[in-house]
Amino acid sequence: MAKKKIIIIMTIVSICCLLMGLVDAVIRPQYMVKSIIKILLFLICPIVYSMYDKELKLKLLLKPNHKGLIIAVISGISVFTIIFGGYFLIGNLFDLSGITSSLTANIGVSKNNFLWVAIYISLVNSLLEEFFFRGFAFLTLKRFASRKFAYVFSSLIFAIYHLAMMVGWFDVILFILTISSLFIGGLIFDYFNEKYENIYISWLVHMFANFAINGIGFILFGIV
Structure with a gap:
């Protein structure tokens, strides 16, 4: 039974990410439409599964x-400082113009x-x-799979999921660096979820x- 639930959870997570990848990279609807689709996949799908698995208490x-x-606040401020500070330190070494042009052309996000x-x-x-990748893909999966496996799967799928939306944003070096950072970030978020048994702490850091x-x-948009 545990093996069956592992397969089901991994399949749901993988299919939802694949569908969102197609939405991001191929269909490319306006941002509001994309957001609605994401809510249906990342929120409704786990809820529907919880109706099948009565032991799963998503609430x-x-x-x-x-x-x-x-x-969480200290960690969040530290993450903010690293990301924002890193931009001012090394941002001029990379061409980031593709980010704004890609957002505007693909999903209608503009200044x-x-x-x-x-x-x-x-x-x-x-x-x-956080609900989908850490709550469902990590904490729920960890109930049936090994701790190490749940850590790696949830963090890896979190990083891979962002591939489609970032196509054309960066050059190869910065792209690899960003994906690696997302994987490491996923591991850190998983740690917070595991330690405090809820998604609010990792949500705050993510925020x-x-x-x-x-x-x-x-x-980049020239707003400030």
Whole structure:
């Protein structure tokens, strides 16, 4: 039974990521449409599975828990400083112009609507990804698979998922560096989830990371 559940969870996660990859890289709808599709895949699909597996209590992942809050804030500020500081230190070594042009051409994100997109990405999208990749693909999978396997699978699929949306953004070196950072970031998020048994701590750190990335986006779009 455990092996069967491992296969089912991995299949659901993989198919959802594959479909989102097709949406990001091939279909390329407007950002609002893309967001709705992502909610259906990353939120509704796990909920539907939880109706089949009565032992799976997804609502426990959303149970408020204040443990680790100070550590999360400190970690989040540190991540923000590293990402934002790294941009000012080495950003001029890479051509980042492809980011804004790709966002505008592929999903309609522009200087005019970037503020609202940035707010959604930082607050809502980060929570959605934490629920799916850390809550469902890690904490749920860890109940049936080995701890090491759950860590690697959830972090690897998290990094691979971002491949499709970042096509054309960077040169090869920065692309590899970004994917590697996403994998390492996934491992760190998994650690927070495992230690505090909820997704809020990793969500807070993820949120700060998005604050930094979106801050860079404001600069690239010439908003600030």
